[in-house]
Amino acid sequence: MTDADAPPAVRLVTASDCEALSRQVAHGLEEESVPVRAAEAAFDDPVAAAFDAAGESRLEIGVALSPERIVLHHERLPSAEPLLAVDRPSPADARRVGTNAGRLAKRLPLRL
Template sequence: MSDHDDSASTDGDVPRIIVRYLDSDDSAIEQLERGIEEEGVPWTVQRVEADESGSDHQRTDPTAVAHRAASDSGLKIGIGVSEDGELTLHHARLPEDDPLFTVANATAREARTVGTNAARLAKHMPLKPLD
């Protein structure tokens, strides 16, 4: 169900959660994907390129990356992953500076829960607490 796309293209015909990362640890992304997959929601993973349009802040701040991903997502849900492993879950209808969750130095369990919550948001289900 995952679509690993290293470009910044749109999500095609199937609405998907968009996960965008900035040269981060692959294990955090793996755990995010597991959480999303367990809930049965489609997603795509995209690397944020240095030449992507926008200011440096928009390319490097996980909250800005997550909001932009949410705006580009057919489901209006995006996750930004920073170089140091900070995870941000965002919805396109929220103000850019007010994400649903931000988790610094996320453990594997927390990363998986963020993925689960992104999928549950898409399914209009209650979110799981972050421990």
């Protein structure tokens, strides 16, 4: 199955050593019944990585996660202006970002 054939999903890119936080993002998306397509990748700028991930998502939503920062971006926003960014994210922050990514996909109000 190619990416074009895959069901629409939020694209999540994670730096190494972020498995616990990545699971929390996925749980937040699952609570909203929105699929996620995750991959590990090396990146220096989480804002740029989230914007690139949004461009790869058929839902136009991307999340980049590192131990230092989590970023939620939409492809239609300016590349340097993410929808949401949290420094030094806790598991609760990661789950909240996942929930908000799902709510964005469903066009529901965000829970900030």
